[in-house]
Amino acid sequence: MADAFTIQLPNIPSCVALGGYGEENLKLLSQQTGANLxxxxxELLISGTPKQIEMATRLVRSLENLWSKGNSISSADILTARQALESDRQGELQDLQRDILAKTRSGHEIRAKTFHQKKYIEAIRKRDLTFCIGPAGTGKTYLAVVIAVQELLNSRFERLILTRPAVEAGEKLGFLPGDLQQKINPYLRPLYDAINEFIDPEKVPNLIERGVIELAPLAYMRGRTLNNAFIIVDEAQNTTPAQMKMVLTRLGFGSRMVITGDITQTDLPHNQQSGLGISLQILKNVEGIAFCEFTQKDVVRHPLVQRIVSAYEQYEK
Structure with missing residues (x-):
């Protein structure tokens, strides 16, 4: 007969946080430890062999900073905690869980969920130019926007510039209704969504009109020098080498730039090299530039997204 151990949870919100949507977290905890939760x-009942129970108990306890406060727990949180236990990095894990990057307008706490994300955040804070590559759902753009908005609100920069290449602009934008801003909005929607979590959506148009926030296609960066600005170049895998060189050389005094992209998901024509891939080779030994790389283990969206990314990675090997 299997042994059993019980952990008493303090309240219902902690149960909801630990269990996860559809008890996905309990399933993952069970998968990671072999125990039944x-x-x-x-009451959290943990059963299995003594070794399985011990591992599951340690894993659940290592997440207590989160579930005890009713904070949502993702699959990335669980996998990072498991990694911390295996590599004796519990101290780093506690720091990661306690370091609140920002709070949304609704009060939701934003923090790094993986060690790679923590390294990325530290790089953005310390370097004037940071590259981050990795699959969808790893928080590349979102975390950069979170930091940029906080820096803007704290008056460390005068402007926030978010740009991305509109690779279909040559043909398809012309068929969309409205003026140019309305035509490019679909390409910039993910950036708007992230900004709206921290700034009242009713105030954003005024900030855009005053040039405090600028969301524009990459082509709009040509010929400019961007001083005292926080610049985020999103979907950079869709830049050509010429476009990448152009935007990198826009960096002005008192500015910071973050380049994000997934080099496995380019929308460029098959015979066109990605400017992001080329720049990683050219600049890898240049002092003062940070390079961060995420994997499918850093995916912080729905657990199914992580499995989809993993399946594609296996297929493409």
């Missing part, structure tokens, strides 16, 4: 009221 069941929530009954405010």
């Amino acid at each position: 069941v929530l009954r009221g405010q």
